[in-house]
Amino acid sequence: MNSDLDELKTITLEIVNPERSLIDLIPQATALRDLFERRANFRIDHERSIAAGETRLSSGLAISPTLAAMCLRESFRTLAFIRGLNQAINDAMAMRPGRPVRVLYAGCGPYALLAVPLMTVFPREQLVFTLLEVHPESLDRALTLIDSFGLAHCLDKALCADATRYQIPADSKPDVIVSETMAVCLHNEPQVSIARRLLVQAPDARMVPQSVSVEVCLLNEAREHVFMPADHVGEIPLPERDRIHLGKIFELDAASIRSWENVEGGRLPAGSVKIPSPLESRCQPHLLTRIIVYGKHCLQDYDCSLTAPQRLSGKPTFAGGETLRFHYKLGPHPELAYEATS
Numbered sequence: 437m438n439s440d441l442d443e444l445k446t447i448t449l450e451i452v453n454p455e456r457s458l459i460d461l462i463p464q465a466t467a468l469r470d471l472f473e474r475r476a477n478f479r480i481d482h483e484r485s486i487a488a489g490e491t492r493l494s495s496g497l498a499i500s501p502t503l504a505a506m507c508l509r510e511s512f513r514t515l516a517f518i519r520g521l522n523q524a525i526n527d528a529m530a531m532r533p534g535r536p537v538r539v540l541y542a543g544c545g546p547y548a549l550l551a552v553p554l555m556t557v558f559p560r561e562q563l564v565f566t567l568l569e570v571h572p573e574s575l576d577r578a579l580t581l582i583d584s585f586g587l588a589h590c591l592d593k594a595l596c597a598d599a600t601r602y603q604i605p606a607d608s609k610p611d612v613i614v615s616e617t618m619a620v621c622l623h624n625e626p627q628v629s630i631a632r633r634l635l636v637q638a639p640d641a642r643m644v645p646q647s648v649s650v651e652v653c654l655l656n657e658a659r660e661h662v663f664m665p666a667d668h669v670g671e672i673p674l675p676e677r678d679r680i681h682l683g684k685i686f687e688l689d690a691a692s693i694r695s696w697e698n699v700e701g702g703r704l705p706a707g708s709v710k711i712p713s714p715l716e717s718r719c720q721p722h723l724l725t726r727i728i729v730y731g732k733h734c735l736q737d738y739d740c741s742l743t744a745p746q747r748l749s750g751k752p753t754f755a756g757g758e759t760l761r762f763h764y765k766l767g768p769h770p771e772l773a774y775e776a777t778s
């Protein structure tokens with residue numbers, strides 16, 4: 437047993453402990469990052485763009501191996517996804533499938549970060565992973581890391597493939613599908629197409645994330661953050677945020693994927709909102725992304741880059757009274773697009 441494997445198991449058991457909160461687990465997220473980056477000998481090559489090696493797929497951007505490795509540094513994201521995936525696996529195990537629970541991990545990146553920690557706490561008789569990754573360099577690095585921990589026996593398959601074209605073998609449908617191939621507002625990366633492609637083939641699988649939703653909110657940026665000297669924190673009450681919620685416009689979850697079954701072409705339906713009139717200039721329309729990773733494991737506003745409120749693209753100005761009709765545009769540059777009518 438190598439000592440790094442022992443350390444990884446200790447860190448993982450703390451991360452999945454339901455008594456612990458995300459904020460409480462920052463030291464474990466840091467320890468996980470240090471361990472993986474040391475073992476993978478991760479270095480940022482300053483001679484090269486960190487985006488070098490990315491691929492614009494027909495379903496969105498597959499980020500570069502370097503940027504995918506850096507996802508590890510988003511502590512809350514990483515913790516919430518490992519905790520949520522652990523919960524989904526436990527729920528699938530409770531159904532007693534009579535064989536190891538199968539997890540299909542689409543877009544595993546260079547660390548197979550969401551899987552490797554959990555490989556240390558479940559034996560192969562209980563859990564096996566299939567990894568899909570479109571970038572050979574990332575997949576090779578993930579497999580080298582898994583091998584170096586002596587965890588290769590936890591893999592069923594590892595394939596260099598585009599998950600939006602993957603055909604799940606009929607005799608090994610996954611119990612859990614996990615993919616973190618998204619950016620904020622489900623913009624630019626292929627999460628929607630990947631989830632749709634895989635869940636249609638394995639409709640009974642638990643999906644991680646379970647739900648990603650986007651809502652429109654009028655928000656006063658000046659009241660979102662308060663800057664105060666560190667020695668005054670806690671002395672001054674924080675002002676309340678100044679927001680008007682206009683409604684959810686899009687959700688990626690099992691129910692919506694089912695509802696898109698007969699949708700063909702390059703757009704998925706999304707909701708509409710009406711901007712109140714008159715619109716006070718202090719509040720501008722923003723999109724808020726909420727992620728239910730699984731069960732009670734959630735990512736809220738500002739927890740990570742995926743949930744930071746975003747101004748509508750182009751930062752349009754509205755007088756008030758306009759209706760914004762959204763749709764989700766599929767293709768190489770996926771995004772929530774809208775038309776405004778007065």
Ligand SMILES: C[S@@+](CC[C@H](N)C(=O)[O-])C[C@H]1O[C@@H](n2cnc3c(N)ncnc32)[C@H](O)[C@@H]1O
Pocket residue numbers: 493495497498499500501503504507508542543544545546548549550568569570571574597598599600616617618626630
């Ligand atoms: C945001 S990174 C996340 C990496 C890792 N899962 C994590 O959570 O840290 C997304 C990864 O998915 C891969 N990817 C994106 N689209 C893909 C696709 N259609 N099929 C397979 N892999 C894909 C990218 O190459 C990248 O390695």
